[in-house]
Amino acid sequence: xxxxxxxxxxxxxxxxxxxxxxxxxxxxxxxxxxxxxxxxxxxxxxxxxxxxxxxxxxxxxxxxxxxxxxxxxxxxxxxxxxxxxxxxxxxxxxxxxxxxxxxxxxxxxxxxxxxxxxxxxxxxxxxxxxxxxx
Numbered sequence: 204x205x206x207x208x209x210x211x212x213x214x215x216x217x218x219x220x221x222x223x224x225x226x227x228x229x230x231x232x233x234x235x236x237x238x239x240x241x242x243x244x245x246x247x248x249x250x251x252x253x254x255x256x257x258x259x260x261x262x263x264x265x266x267x268x269x270x271x272x273x274x275x276x277x278x279x280x281x282x283x284x285x286x287x288x289x290x291x292x293x294x295x296x297x298x299x300x301x302x303x304x305x306x307x308x309x310x311x312x313x314x315x316x317x318x319x320x321x322x323x324x325x326x327x328x329x330x331x332x333x334x335x336x337x
Contacts, residue, residue, distance in 0.1 A: 214243070214245050214246075214249050214253070215249075215253045217243040217244065217245060218239060218240070218243045218245055218249060218250065218253060218254075218260070219260075219263065219264060219267055220243070221239050221240075221242040221243035222234070222239050222243075222260050222261070222264050223264045223267055223268055223271075224242070225238060225239055225242060226261060226264055227268065231257075231261055234257075236250045236257055239257075239260070275302075277298065278295055278298060279291065279294065279295070280294035280295070280297065280298050282294055
């Protein structure tokens with residue numbers, strides 16, 4: 204899936220930003236199309252126009268969230284290809300540690316909880332046909 208770049212402020216961009224924030228904070232099941240549109244100052248029909256439905260919007264938010272996270276915490280710490288394996292490994296481990304410490308102090312980008320969103324947290328079962336938890 205290719206991430207489509209949009210000029211800031213467009214309705215589509217505002218919907219993606221709002222959905223990203225709301226899904227990360229509340230989870231897929233606790234976010235409504237109306238809530239996303241209200242947060243984005245957009246018409247409710249906009250979700251259908253741009254994404255088709257909530258699940259497709261959610262699917263577009265994931266690569267966006269990944270791109271944001273990678274930009275904030277690059278796995279290679281910006282090293283070029285000439286760095287030694289030891290230097291690259293050190294940078295990788297240091298980056299993970301720094302990210303962990305920063306997220307403990309402040310959550311600049313709340314993590315998505317895929318298990319929560321799919322109803323797969325331990326002790327929770329999901330009905331495969333309906334997607335509902337019993």
